[in-house]
Amino acid sequence: MERLIRPLLSALPLLLAMALPAHAQSGICKERYPTVAAEAAMFDVAWTASERLDALDDVDVVLAARGGQDLSRYGLRHSHLALLMRGDDGHWRAFHLLNRCRTDSSRLYREGLVNFIGETGGHTDLRIGVPNAATRAALKAMLTEPAIQARVLHEPRYNVVAYPFATEFQNSNQWVLEVLAAALAQVDGDRPIVNRSQAQQWLQAHGYLPSKLHLGLGKRLGARLFVANATTTDHPAGERISGNYSVVTVESVFDFLRQQDRLQRELSIPHVPVEGAQPPAL
């Protein structure tokens, strides 16, 4: 009997920890002010981006990817996607999903380019994807008020490694991808996409392939225990066993657009180096 109980007792802390809700860091959010150099870089990169975008004929909607999280260990440079649309006032604004302060939820935001680029302007180039004209027109319609379709495709329950083919959670890139799917379906004359399940089915049917990121056991356990914005519970058992998780990355979205022949061109907006600036580790 003791032989049976002792291993259980030794595993008790781990078992207890696994049963705890993953909210250890929820809502902890400190204010910080960018350095003067970082602020200047943010404005400079935004300025250059505006100029480059303004120079494109008949283009008022694009995809934009910035740094944000250090994914270099996965061979990825950009971590966060947004849709940019030029407003009636001539200024470009980013439409994107943000998870602030490591909580378990997200909101959609409309931000100026300076805010979208943020301190990543000091260490990572901006990657711009210009969809073809038909896709741009569909996206513009989706982002123009009341923008019901784009908002319906937002799921506030956030998970940084959300499974691309499940609707329980959503991450930033997933929202952009699902809005893109709805736009492309419209361009193709397919049945209108009015919910996330339909968007994901459309993506699977059209060959969207997510990236595979390997998360070690320690990171998985840490995510489960210590952060509210990451969980792997929505992934298939096979992925949880192997640690190889399907995730919507910037790269996979650009690859999909290229594969679908929907990408007219790409631009790279150089960052303005700021001493000491680097993306935070994942």
Next chain:
Amino acid sequence: MRLCLRTTTLASLLAVSTSFAPLAHAGAAPQLNSSQVSVLVTASLVLSIPLAMSMGLARASEATGEASRRSDGKREKAGPLPPMEVKAIEPAADGGHAVRLQVPDAPDQHATLQWPQGAPAPASRFEIGDVVYLDPTDTGAGWNVKDDDGQLLAFVPTAAAAADNGSQAW
């Protein structure tokens, strides 16, 4: 336009750089999934009419984002400004801070750097009597304000660049 200019002249100040309100935006510097939220508080620069005229900046008098676009649709870039002496550092009526600058030996050529409430006391980097240099950034998005040693004291966006700063839930 004449009326507008006269009114502005009476006020004797010319706004070169404004930002659309509010000036402080949470999340301006996104560190994705970070437990920190960055707050961007941008400065604005107000030039006296004589200084602005001497710099050829008169058209920036209606310094909104739209007015700062040239007739060809391009955005007005930051231009060169003369070195200026720090004459005063004072709290602003709105709870922010202001640094009064003046071109040495030219009392009518003055300028004010302003920060809204919430800024982490950037005025504390300035000292009365120091000469500061407002260097346009490479892109022309604004000016880097430096001291005699080249140390960066502040950044001021142009009106057009400042209009690219804003954040709201959608």
